[in-house]
Amino acid sequence: MNTKTVLELNGTDSQLVLACGDSAEILHWGKPVAGDKTQAVLALRRPVPYGRLDNDVAMTLSPELGRGVFSSPGIEGHRDGLDWAPVFTLNHVEQHDDTLSLESADEGAGLTLLTELSLDKHDVLKVRHTLTNNKPSNYQVNRLANTLPLPARAGELMTYHGRWVHEFQTVRQPLLQGGYQQENRRGRTSHEHYPALVAGTPHFDEMHGEVWGFHFAWSGNHRLRVDVKTDGRRIMQAEEIYLPGEIALAEGESLTTPWLYASYSANGLNGMSHHFHDHVRATILPADFAQKPRPIHLNTWEGIYFDHNPGYIMEMATQSAAMGVERFIIDDGWFRGRNGDKAALGDWFLDEGKYPDGLKPVIDNVNRLGMEFGLWFEPEMINKDSDLYREHPEWLLAVDGYEQPTGRNQYVIDLQNDEAFAFLFSRLDHFLSTYNIAYIKWDMNREIVQPGHLGKAAGHNQTERYYALVDKVRAAHPNVEIESCAAGGGRIDFEVLKRTHRFWTSDNNDALERQHIQRGMSYFFPPEVMGSHIGAAHCHSTRRRHSIAFRGLTALFGHMGIELDPVKESQEEKQGFERYIALHKSLRPLLHSGKTWRVPTDDAAHQILAVVAEDKSEAVVQIAQLAMPTNALSGHVRIPGLSPDALYRVELIDAPENFNDIVNCQPAWTQEGCELSGEWCSTVGLTMPILDAETAVLIALKRIDA
Incomplete structure (x- = not known):
């Protein structure tokens, strides 16, 4: 040419x-x-x-x-x-x-x-x-x-x-x-x-x-x-x-x-x-993804860790359903010999000591309560203290003659070994065929060192075989949804998303940290694939404490769930979970279909996020006060993406408990609401309220001249 x-x-x-x-x-x-x-x-x-x-x-x-x-x-x-x-x-x-x-x-x-x-x-x-x-x-x-x-x-x-x-x-x-x-x-x-x-x-x-x-x-x-x-x-x-x-x-x-x-x-x-x-x-995303509302999760991990008792778990499910949970997931600890993180990975057989009557009574109970059931797996991993390793030490992804370091007390299975691949599929297939499991939390908790197959480097093929394993599971069980988790956000990309339905964004449920983590993820991913849970008041990863309001509003702008033991929570806390679960459900159609806007602020101590409906008929805006405000007054919040000529009713729909106690008075619109044009909202905006550090408010806008 x-x-x-x-x-x-x-x-x-x-x-x-x-x-x-x-x-x-x-x-x-x-x-x-x-x-x-x-x-x-x-x-x-x-x-x-x-x-x-x-x-x-x-x-x-x-x-x-x-x-x-x-x-x-x-x-x-x-x-x-x-x-x-x-x-x-x-x-x-x-x-x-x-x-x-x-x-x-x-x-x-x-x-x-x-x-x-x-x-x-x-x-x-x-x-x-x-x-x-x-x-x-x-x-x-x-x-x-x-x-x-x-x-x-x-x-x-x-x-x-x-x-x-x-x-x-x-x-x-x-x-x-x-x-x-x-x-x-x-x-x-x-x-x-x-x-x-x-x-x-x-x-x-x-x-x-x-x-x-x-x-x-x-x-x-x-x-x-x-x-x-x-x-x-x-x-x-x-x-x-x-x-x-x-x-x-x-x-x-x-x-x-x-x-x-x-x-x-x-x-x-x-x-x-x-x-x-x-x-x-x-x-x-799958073609039918948007047709089904993203179910509210309860994941048992931070609630019970490895301490599994079927009767207690069923009580957890009962109280979860009462709070509005729609999908109940049993995390790590359900399989044979799994009493801590140092043993049993690879032994994907139900622990009959913990579950003497099997999983079916628990799953039936979850389903009777109107919830889907999900189960945690970490198929690619193995502990040396496991029956699987004792039977098949050659299934390790490693280079012979070298002792590689452990990660999370575990090693990686060589998925390029056809027998190992077939075994893992057979165990996943067994549980998905035997029980009414609608969801897999697919974890991957360690980094890979020395990815060797038959002595040769095999990092590329290991990744390809992971894709192949997920693809085979999806082909055999097309109605089962899968979450990609890798000690939180360690395996998040578009190629994984072609095979899964949700990411576990981070193992950190600290609302303050999540404000930054979820914002960073939002540049490339819409909120409905971003797993965002309300954790316990005392965060397990940072030891901070946050109000249910701050935790709830932070988890709102994603695929919401809760991560705790509802049986042990106070009635006041449970009412808070119920409130934010109900709020998320009411806003879910908007949050999971609208346009996300990260809104510029006049003060770096704030973080503002808005979601505006595709037809611009409504919007919801979160103002998060991450730290002490720089000045006594914090300027204005300007809301983009609305129809300039349309008129909107603006109302505060959620605020901290002490919202009106920390100042002589908050802005008048927070008490009475107001009606503004879309152009005013984006160009001039609303006076910012005064907030304590690590709190948030939520604003709703509804078009009233349509």
């Missing part, structure tokens, strides 16, 4: 323009531009400065060292030391509506590269590559990265960091020279490095600035990087990290990268989130 052809992919609020000749280069990814693009190649032809290569070198969708691109290449590999610098020539292009397929080849190196791009109506761009070996000898792949360009004006990054019970923390940094790189080698998506980042124009915020958001849909080791070349061009790369010797393609074999999801927004981070949320709801 000697002449360049200009192609377009168009979303609703974004556009991708490519020039295709001997290679493909993205000319523009941003706001839609009308008109003929045939002159775009000429308009954007770069000058060539002295002191460099004599010809311009395009930044293709897979940058090539052999072409003269000195930044991180898209492919690194070799054939026993040969064919290590391939240069691909584009030889075939197909476009079908919003999808492009680009086939390139290096005949000398014996390699073919297929690039797939799509841009949907929700403005989410997807890209992946498939590399095929066409020669008789093996091709060793060291790296295969997805690459997308960024414009020179993308001068700032928002990236993620975290740890167990402190996930989804964000940090800002300038993007000037050099760049940024994060690596995750923990064998799962990880608490530390959630595989996403955002680039944008300097000082972008929730409402303003151009942003380009990226999410890498892979549940194992990954690398994200953003590079600034010395000529000012910028690229973003996302790739799976392959362990040494892990990927060797025989003749005719192919390797496909995970999908890189990306979205451009001209309206700040909220605009980007709306794109991702809409895409998740329309294309990733």
Whole structure:
């Protein structure tokens, strides 16, 4: 292809323009531009400065060292030391509506590269590559990265960091020279490095600035990087990290990268989130997901831990149902020999000492009370103190001759061992076939060290086999819903979400910490997949104490549940749980279908979250006071997303018990309500109430002129 052809992919609020000749280069990814693009190649032809290569070198969708691109290449590999610098020539292009397929080849190196791009109506761009070996000898792949360009004006990054019970923390940094790189080698998506980042124009915020958001849909080791070349061009790369010797393609074999999801927004981070949320709801979640309200959970873990007594658990279920719970889940401790976290993982047989009459009486009781029943499993894990390990020590995911460290007193099962895989499926299938189990909490409580299969590195295949196990369970039991839990938020990504229905966001139920954790997760995930529970007043992970009001309002903006023993709670506390469960149910249709807005504040001590109905007929707004306010008065709350010309009735619907006792008077609207236009709400807003630290209020808006 000697002449360049200009192609377009168009979303609703974004556009991708490519020039295709001997290679493909993205000319523009941003706001839609009308008109003929045939002159775009000429308009954007770069000058060539002295002191460099004599010809311009395009930044293709897979940058090539052999072409003269000195930044991180898209492919690194070799054939026993040969064919290590391939240069691909584009030889075939197909476009079908919003999808492009680009086939390139290096005949000398014996390699073919297929690039797939799509841009949907929700403005989410997807890209992946498939590399095929066409020669008789093996091709060793060291790296295969997805690459997308960024414009020179993308001068700032928002990236993620975290740890167990402190996930989804964000940090800002300038993007000037050099760049940024994060690596995750923990064998799962990880608490530390959630595989996403955002680039944008300097000082972008929730409402303003151009942003380009990226999410890498892979549940194992990954690398994200953003590079600034010395000529000012910028690229973003996302790739799976392959362990040494892990990927060797025989003749005719192919390797496909995970999908890189990306979205451009001209309206700040909220605009980007709306794109991702809409895409998740329309294309990733099961088609019937939205038709069923997300059931309110009670999970037994923080209530009873390993202390299981069927009669007591049935009483827990009775009191849970009375509070409005819709799904009752028995967590860890129900299977043979499981009296603590040091033994029995892998022995997926009911502990008849704890359950002498079996699980059926408990499940029947739960169902009679009108609730679904769920059960906890950790299928990928094994304790050495288990019958399974004593019978099959060879099922360990490990490298012979090395003693790897434990994590949570456990090890990982080699899912690439067909007998181990079949055993795990058979045990899951047994329980799901024998009992009326509607839900699995699928846990994964440790990081992976030395992922070896038959002595060779096997991190990639272990992740693929995890997908295969979940897929097989789903195929056999399509009506069973699955939660992805990995010691909380350790395995959260779009590829997992294709197979599951809910994430356990964090093992930390501390409402103050959850305000930050849930906000960080909200950039890429809608609230209905975000497990958010009301814990006990005394938080098990931080030892803090919070009021039921603060805990309840914090858990409201997600898939709500409770995590405690209702039998031991005071009547006052139980009434509080009932209140916030009922409040969540009343707002659930709005919360799980509307647009989420992270609202800018005049004081960093506040965090404000709003959900506005798609038809803009109603909204709910939470103001959380995270710390002492900076000033005696805290400015205004401005509520975006409403119809400017419509009139709304504004009312305070939940506040702390001492709301009116801590000041001479609160703003008049908190007592009497008021009627305001959508334009006033977004432009001028409401006077902020005065709140104690670690409290919150909830505001409802209803359109009254429709």
